[in-house]
Amino acid sequence: MQDSEEPLFFRGNGATECEDFVNTVNRYAWKSGKAEDPKWAAHFAMSCLSGKALRWSMQQDKNTRSDWDLLSVALLLEYTEDLEDKESELRSPAIPTAAAAPATELVRGISTLSSGPLSGRIRLDTDFASPVYVSWNAGSAGILTICSNPDDAIKVHWTPGSSRHLIRVLNPSVTKYDYLGVTHFSDDPRYSLFGPNSTASAALTFVTKPNAQGYVTSMRRNKKTGEPVSGKSRAAIWNILADSTIVMIVEDSGSQYAMTPLVGGENNSIYMVANCESYMAAFNLTATTCSRRTLVFEPV
Known part of the structure; x- marks a missing residue:
């Protein structure tokens, strides 16, 4: 203290x-x-x-x-x-330049986030002069993108807790896919293998409520074929910290891995990656084509 x-x-x-x-x-x-x-x-x-x-x-x-x-x-x-x-160099030119946020806005007591179910939006980063949000528009590939208009942002609902939990989406683009999740493109090790220098990645997307075995299906589609991708989908992966940062934690082979949000591509799609440097190097990405972000819960 x-x-x-x-x-x-x-x-x-x-x-x-x-x-x-x-x-x-x-x-x-x-x-x-x-x-x-x-x-x-x-x-x-x-x-x-x-x-x-x-x-x-x-x-x-x-x-x-x-x-x-x-x-x-x-x-x-x-x-x-x-x-x-150094961080400013990684920011995408398509997203407004960051401005320093007051420290009082970054530090919130745990009790603030533990009083019961909460609803709100998901903002990217905590220090934009002009806020940017996760949009409800998942496009034809089922990958969530960003928006600047809060009316176009996904509305989410969650109950605080110490373990990884679900985040429900109140305004999904397709009714049955009403939870926030991620989907790996395939089981190819490039997309799904965790560990040192991992290039694992998963698209932020809408998924169904987990069944009794914990399995979910997602909106993620192959852009070329329009068919569902073959990679694993995940839903009960979220932790929201005392400062409102949303963290994605994946458990794999007995170990836990935190995934980092990246925004990139023509549509500013949102991906979660295990290691930014390894992922960007493996897929020939640069700071001009993608940028690291932080997901932040914003109560409304």
Whole structure:
């Protein structure tokens, strides 16, 4: 906890924020009598991660996530420069330029998001001067895109909880596909294999409510044939953090992986990818053709 007793979050915005975060965790561990307990400090630090930092942490091995001596070094090695300018280079020219958001809008108490079912929209990033939303328009391929008009955004409904959960869509383009999910293009390892340097990806789309076995079907179609794609669809994959960031977590072969949103293509389609750098390199993408984003729940 910070000296001001406000909630502590580390979003992964650069070296300065990282150094302050590591120092704050060290001070809080000392004040709590846990300075010699690296496991306790690591668990506390992990509970404070959000945004880019949370997604990065989920790619680390269990030993690193459970040992503050290892985790603090890994954090400092990962965040070696302030990323504000670097991030701006990755923004798509089709999307408005970002402006700094007030810190008070980025930090919300967990109690704010745990009082019962909530409805709202999904915004991309938290700091656009002109808001951009996930649109209800999935196109002929069934891939969700972006929009600037909030009236064209999907309206979602969810119940806060500590485990991964469903997000229901109140205005789907096709009635039976009324949940937010993702679909891999195929079972080809390029699209579905997780692990180091993974190029796994899945399109953000509408899916059906899971059946008794947890299976769903989706609107995702092959652009060339119009037929359903053969890849796996997922629905109960969402976590909404205390700062309203929406995180997609996939469990595969006993491990959990956080997926990062990318926006790209002629229609500004939204994909979730396991590793941005590996994915962009494998499919010859650049910062001018796609850009990283963060999904944010916006109550209405």
